[in-house]
Amino acid sequence: MKSEFQQKNTAHHFQPFSDNKELAEKGIKLISKAEGVYIYEDNGKKYLDGMAGLWCVNIGYGRKELVEAASQQMTELPYYNLFFKTTTEPATELAAKIASIAPAHMNKVFFTGSGSDANDTNFRMVRRYWDLKGKPSKKTFISRQNAYHGSTVAAASLGGMGYMHEQGDLPIDGVVHVDQPYWFAEGGDLSKDEFGLKAAQSLEAKILEVGEENIAAFIAEPFQGAGGVITPPDTYWPEIKRILAKYDILFILDEVISGFGRTGEWFASEYFDLKPDMITIAKGMSSGYLPIGGVIISDKVADVVIGEGADFNHGYTYSGHPVAAAVALKNIELLESEGIVEQVKAEISPYLQQRWQELADHPIVGEARGLGMVASIELVKDKTTKERLAPNAAGGNVCRDYSMDNGLIMRSCGDIMVISPPLVISKTEIDELIEKAKKTLDDTARFYNLI
Numbered sequence: 001m002k003s004e005f006q007q008k009n010t011a012h013h014f015q016p017f018s019d020n021k022e023l024a025e026k027g028i029k030l031i032s033k034a035e036g037v038y039i040y041e042d043n044g045k046k047y048l049d050g051m052a053g054l055w056c057v058n059i060g061y062g063r064k065e066l067v068e069a070a071s072q073q074m075t076e077l078p079y080y081n082l083f084f085k086t087t088t089e090p091a092t093e094l095a096a097k098i099a100s101i102a103p104a105h106m107n108k109v110f111f112t113g114s115g116s117d118a119n120d121t122n123f124r125m126v127r128r129y130w131d132l133k134g135k136p137s138k139k140t141f142i143s144r145q146n147a148y149h150g151s152t153v154a155a156a157s158l159g160g161m162g163y164m165h166e167q168g169d170l171p172i173d174g175v176v177h178v179d180q181p182y183w184f185a186e187g188g189d190l191s192k193d194e195f196g197l198k199a200a201q202s203l204e205a206k207i208l209e210v211g212e213e214n215i216a217a218f219i220a221e222p223f224q225g226a227g228g229v230i231t232p233p234d235t236y237w238p239e240i241k242r243i244l245a246k247y248d249i250l251f252i253l254d255e256v257i258s259g260f261g262r263t264g265e266w267f268a269s270e271y272f273d274l275k276p277d278m279i280t281i282a283k284g285m286s287s288g289y290l291p292i293g294g295v296i297i298s299d300k301v302a303d304v305v306i307g308e309g310a311d312f313n314h315g316y317t318y319s320g321h322p323v324a325a326a327v328a329l330k331n332i333e334l335l336e337s338e339g340i341v342e343q344v345k346a347e348i349s350p351y352l353q354q355r356w357q358e359l360a361d362h363p364i365v366g367e368a369r370g371l372g373m374v375a376s377i378e379l380v381k382d383k384t385t386k387e388r389l390a391p392n393a394a395g396g397n398v399c400r401d402y403s404m405d406n407g408l409i410m411r412s413c414g415d416i417m418v419i420s421p422p423l424v425i426s427k428t429e430i431d432e433l434i435e436k437a438k439k440t441l442d443d444t445a446r447f448y449n450l451i
Contacts, residue, residue, distance in 0.1 A: 005030060016151075029404075034061035037422045037429055039409070048433055049409045050419040055225060055257045055374075056288035059331055059340070060424040066289045066327050066334075073326035082111075082320050091320030094329045098281070098296060101266045101332070105275065108297040108306070111320035115256035115282035116150025118293040119219070122252050122278055123154045124314050126217045129250065129301055132308045138216045138249070142206055144180045148226035149219060149254055149280075158219055161226075176210060178202040180224060181232035184367045184378055184386070196233030204243045217250035217277075222268035225257040228416035229376035231369050237272045250277040250301065256293070260284030261335055261423050263372035264345030271372070277301050285328045292324040335423075344423050349373050351427050355434045356419075362441045363451055364389065373425075376418040377441075381450065388415045389448055402443040408436035 010024040032042040037060055039049045052058060059066075073090060080088055095109040110125070112118040123141070130138040141158060143149065149158040156164050157171030160180070165171055179202035180186070187195040207215055220240075224230035244251050253276035258268035260281075265271045267279060277300060282293030297305075305312060318324070335341055349372045356375045360368035366380035379395045381387045389395025396412030403410045403417070410417045421433065445451040 036060050036062060037425050045407070047404065047407050047409050048421075048429065048436065050421050050433055050437075051409050051411050052420050052422045053288045054283070055262075055420045056283035058260055058262065058284040058423045059287040059334060060422040063287070063289075063331075063334065066287070066330055069326045069330035070290065070323050073323045077322050080322060081317060083315060088320065088322040088325070090322045090325035090329055094320070094325040094332075097329055097332055098285075098294075101336075102279070102296050103267065103269055103275065105300070106279065106296045106298050108299075108302040110295045110297060111325070112282075112293040112295070113291050113316055113318045113321075114150070114293045115254070115280055116152040116155040116293075117316060118256070118280045118282060118295050119149045119155040119158055119252075119254065120152050121295050121314060122217075122219070122280060123158070125278070125295070125297070125301070125305060125312070126250055126252070128312060129304050130216055132304050135213070137214050139174050140210055140214050141175050141216055142203060142210075142218045142249075143175060143177050144220055144224070145177050146180045146182065146227040146230070147177075147219075147221060147224060147254075149221075150256075174216075176206060178206045180227065180230060181236045182224075182227075182230045183233055184369075192233040193235045196235035197239050199232075200236050200239035200243065203240060204246075207243070207247055207249070212247050212249070215247070215249045217252050218244065219252040219254060221254045221256075222258045222263070222272055222274070223371065223374065225374070225418075225420070226413060228378075228413040229370060229374045229418045229420075231371050237274060241274065252276060252278045252280065254280040256280050256282045257284075257374070257420070258372075260332070261341035261344055262374060262420070264341065264349050266341060268372075285331070286324060287331045289331065290321075290324040290327045291318075292321065292328050340423050344373060348423070348425065348427070348430075352421075352425075352430050355430055358434065359437060359441065362438070362445075364395075364441060364445045364448075373423055374418070374420045376413075376416050379415045379417065379444070381448065389444070395444065395448070398447055399440060399444040402447070403436070403440040406436045406440050406443070408433060408440065410437065410440070 006027050030042040031039050033040045039047050098109050099107045143158045145160040147160040149155045157175045160177045179199045181199040183192050183195045263271040277298045279296040286292050359365050366378040366386050368377045379389050381389050393414040396415050400412040
């Protein structure tokens, strides 16, 4: 019999990215507390959170310094807006701190409430930029198939998720998509390097098809997160850089997942040696303790959008919310003072990637891949043919459920299992993660009678 809480949730709570009818039938798990890299159900069951919440709890759970930063700011100034020729100390200090760790050519920050509305901000700011440059025809955005850039109307359109586009007549006009660098599923007989070049060159083909005079920007994730931690072949980004240098379009790098240390650098633009015009940020900025997002803007763009004068008629009630900004500022200060990003680069991410590769030998793993503090495995029935475990990505859901039974949170992205643990995970905890992942794969293989 369902508890009173379960009944209340079914009656009143409409949950995101969920089959709410199925939730009503099967019930939900009530997460009641968390500490370090672990979360706990109300019944006391403990899980190693291999997803850092939703790619965001970089500094781990239970950091009292962030609670104190929120409490102090809540007492002094719980809220004020940035619309009326005013600012707050946390918003200004956070902007300055982000500029200090961002690429040298990027010195302005526009705050939002999430990554989704940060990409909506990019959409409007880029079009404003080209209007001010006297090139109003440059309105079309190029993105990639299977990309994720958020779930608002503009952000979901910029993304390349077909199942999202089916609901709401998306994408909106002015957004086109090119190939993703997904070698495992789409590479065919090409080597990784050959496929990387081919995928990158689809960008140039689209520019020529639509017309450079009509293209506003190219938006991409450094690696595709929700698409399945798709890490591009080594040839991909150098070729993209060549193409971007050739044409007069802006480059938006969506670092909502990769920012604030996840690659072992403050930003993945450094990891891949990229020079974007705008960087989308959120998630790890506050380690998820409070909602906040933003756009880091290059001097090139800021000089036009700000330098030409007149209002930029865009913003949010909660842009630079003082409590969220205070927490984000303290979070970044802790990442910096405790050397967490450097430790990720030197010790923790190499260890995670080394141990993760052990999963490649499992009978139902077609590929194990990753970088920094993200990783994924492709679930297959046959390693040679890459045949999937079951139709309609059902194998991923089976594996996810076994993972939770085993006390490990992994996410299924179709037939791909992904992890993105807190940056503060220890080597001992990584060992625990790998052992639980191996057991989960064994359980899944037995379910399909493959071992």
